[in-house]
Amino acid sequence: xxxxxxxxxxxxxxxxxxxxxxxxxxxxxxxxxxxxxxxxxxxxxxxxxxxxxxxxxxxxxxxxxxxxxxxxxxxxxxxxxxxxxxxxxxxxxxxxxxxxxxxxxxxxxxxxxxxxxxxxxxxxxxxxxxxxxxxxxxxxxxxxxxxxxxxxxxxxxxxxxxxxxxxxxxxxxxxxxxxxxxxxxxxxxxxxxxxxxxxxxxxxxxxxxxxxxxxx
Numbered sequence: 001x002x003x004x005x006x007x008x009x010x011x012x013x014x015x016x017x018x019x020x021x022x023x024x025x026x027x028x029x030x031x032x033x034x035x036x037x038x039x040x041x042x043x044x045x046x047x048x049x050x051x052x053x054x055x056x057x058x059x060x061x062x063x064x065x066x067x068x069x070x071x072x073x074x075x076x077x078x079x080x081x082x083x084x085x086x087x088x089x090x091x092x093x094x095x096x097x098x099x100x101x102x103x104x105x106x107x108x109x110x111x112x113x114x115x116x117x118x119x120x121x122x123x124x125x126x127x128x129x130x131x132x133x134x135x136x137x138x139x140x141x142x143x144x145x146x147x148x149x150x151x152x153x154x155x156x157x158x159x160x161x162x163x164x165x166x167x168x169x170x171x172x173x174x175x176x177x178x179x180x181x182x183x184x185x186x187x188x189x190x191x192x193x194x195x196x197x198x199x200x201x202x203x204x205x206x207x208x209x210x211x212x213x214x215x216x
Contacts, residue, residue, distance in 0.1 A: 001025065001045040001115065006035045006061070007077070008053055016048070019104050024111075032056035032064075039065070043130055043141045044072050046115055048107075051078035051089060059092045066093035069144035073114040075107075124160055126212065127201055133157045138197060146196050151176065155189050159202065159212045168209040186210075 003024035007013040008031060017028040027042065029035050032053050038044075051058040062074055076094035089097045095114050098107060123132035130139035136153045137145050148156070154176045158167065167175075169183040177185055190202055190210060203213035 002027070002042065003111070004029070004035060004038055004042075004044045004047040004049075006030075006032065006047065006049040006053065006058060008050060016104075016107075020048075020108070020111075023108065030054075032058065032061035035061060036064075039070065040142050041128065043125065043128055043139060046111055047072055047074045048111070049074055049076055049094075051076055051080065059089055059094075062089075062092045062094050071144060075110055075114060077102075126160065127198065129197060129201065131156060131160060133160075140197070148196070149192075151189055152193050152196075155186075156193060156202075159210065163212040166205045166208050166211040172210065 001024055003020060003026045005013065005016055005020065005026050005028045007016060007028065010030075013028050013030065017026045020026050024046075027038055027044075029038055030053075033055060035047075035049070049058040049062060053061070056064075058076060058078075062076060065072070065074070073095045074093065075096045075098060076089040076092075077098050077100065078089065079100045096110050098110060123130055123135070125131075128141040132138070133153050133156075136148050136150065138148060138156075139145050155172065158172060158175050169186045172186045173181060173183055176189075190204075193202060198213075200213040203211050205211055
């Protein structure tokens with residue numbers, strides 16, 4: 001599972017990265033601005049954000065993520081331990097709040113609890129996006145969850161099931177659409193999907209049909 005760690009302390013940050021790295025794929029950044037760039041390119045399973053960051057505070061960064069409807073579980077880390085400080089952090093959109101100094105055993109336990117309670121449907125990652133066919137949605141690394149129609153979900157599911165295969169329009173028509181539909185219907189729904197996701201996630205193979213694009 002991927003964890004974004006936003007911590008500007010030059011000593012504590014690397015230590016946290018190494019300790020948490022036993023159970024997580026940790027990306028460490030030192031500012032909210034750098035965290036923004038990381039969130040744009042990577043889908044994280046959880047975040048640990050220091051409240052007292054330089055420039056944009058951790059609390060404001062969490063607010064920004066929630067305004068963008070990014071629902072990734074977030075633990076806010078801070079040296080401020082008064083009740084009103086904890087309330088402000090939670091009201092900003094954090095899922096949990098841990099006061100420094102802390103024990104790594106407790107931090108790990110809180111992260112496990114946060115990710116257990118996060119209702120993430122079964123699915124597959126496609127080029128940084130997370131496709132959840134049962135939920136009829138795809139999670140964008142830029143803007144959060146995007147709802148898909150039943151037909152869009154079925155079309156993408158066929159491509160995802162055999163990512164190395166190029167499907168002709170006729171094959172997709174037979175698998176996804178009702179009898180009597182024309183091949184142009186496939187092109188129409190590929191267009192609909194591309195308006196919602198990165199265009200290169202569905203690749204056009206000239207003269208043959210379509211296949212899944214980005215596989216990383």
